[in-house]
Amino acid sequence: MTKIFVDGAAGTTGLEIRERLAGRRDVELITLPEDRRKDAEARRGALNEADIVILCLPDEAAREAVALIENDTTRVIDASTAHRVAPGWVYGFPEISGRDTVAGAMRVSNPGCYSTGFIALVAPLVKAGLIPADYALTCNAVSGYSGGGKSMIAEFEQNAAPTAWRSYALRLNHKHVPEMRERSGLTVAPLFAPAVVNLFSGMIVEVPLHLEKLPGKPDAAMLRDALAAHYDGSPIVSVVSDYEEGTLAVERLSGTDRLDMFVFADAANRQARLVAALDNLGKGAAGAAVQTLNLMAGLPETEGLHL
Structure with missing residues (x-):
């Protein structure tokens, strides 16, 4: 049985991961008493006892946790931003990095939640040569407030008249951008x-395209077919081809x-909108970590997932 330690299990992502692992007989959870949850020596012991550690910590704390591992057998899944473009770390997106590699x-x-949607849309099209690696892309996205962690959850849920919609990262320095570029092959x-938005969870990520400006001048069918071929057989990722409504709700998944x-398109004006729908806490965080854990432990890929 695989021993698992979730370091940072009291945070939003950690709680979601533990919920997906609860009651499973194929893994054993290592837990610390509440009064020792932040004790360095207690954590060191748990980190070195585990077969697989999942880090749900701020970046610096995640780096410190990795440094506490003193053996060459404990494997790590880091849910922070600290190692998403770091040498020697595999990117935990099995559909992109490869299941065997993960x-x-x-x-x-x-992966980051926004990054998951963007990379899912763009990486296969770059690989197929339909989007050039040096193409200047724009990505618009909206998430439920749980993506901001405990502080943003409290802000929205304790405010009697919370903001309905808020744009942010206006200085163009969002922490997901480096992995969005590198892991898409851009x-x-x-x-x-x-x-x-004032919604607990859910996410829409969109990449608009002027098809006539792309070198091969692809149409919507070419883009959709390339995505469908890449994700063929995936139990988690689907390319929807029969959606005819004019709106898409952020809470869809x-x-x-x-x-x-x-892939939405206007054939006359040669424009397209690539859109990904997911849950920022699901495939965008905890669900992705558990999928990766299952693969690393040699277990069925979808065990414990909400599909």
């Missing part, structure tokens, strides 16, 4: 415009660990 890794960085950082993708 399964065999010692150190895995869990040489130019995308212009990223995120927003948060709230409460699930799935990811749906769409």
Whole structure:
């Protein structure tokens, strides 16, 4: 049985991970008493006892936790931003990095929520040559407020008249941009415009395209077919081809660990909108970590997931 220690289990992502692991007979959770949860020696012991550690910590604390591991057998899944473009770390997006690569890794960085939607849409199209690596892309996205952690959750839930919609990262320095560029195979950082809404969880990520400006002048069918071919057989990621409504709700996949993708297009004006729907706490965080854990432990990929 695989021994698992979730360091930072009291945080939003940690709680979601533990919920997906609760009651499972194929893993054993290592837990610390509440009064020793932040004790360095207690954590050191748990980190070195575990077969796989999942870090749900701020960046610096995640780096410190890795340094506390004194053996060459404990494997790590880091849900922070600390190692998402770090040398020697495998990116924990099995559909992009490869399931075998993730399964065999010692150190895995869990993707960011926005990054998951963007990379899911863009990386296969760059690989297929339909979007050039040096193309200047724009990404618009909106998330539920749980993506901001405990402080943002408290801000929205304790405010009698919370903001309905808020744009942020207006200085264009969002922490997900480096992984969005590198893990998509781009040489130019995308212009990223995120927003948060008064909804606990859910996410929409969109990449608009002027098809006539792309070198191969692809149409919507070519883009959709390339995405469908890349994700063919995935139990988690779907390319939706029969969606005919004119709107898409941010909470479409709230409460699930799935990811749906769409290609909307105006053939006359040669424009397209690539759209990914997911839950920022699901495939965008905890669901992704548990999927990776399952692969690393040699267990069924979807065990414990909400599909």
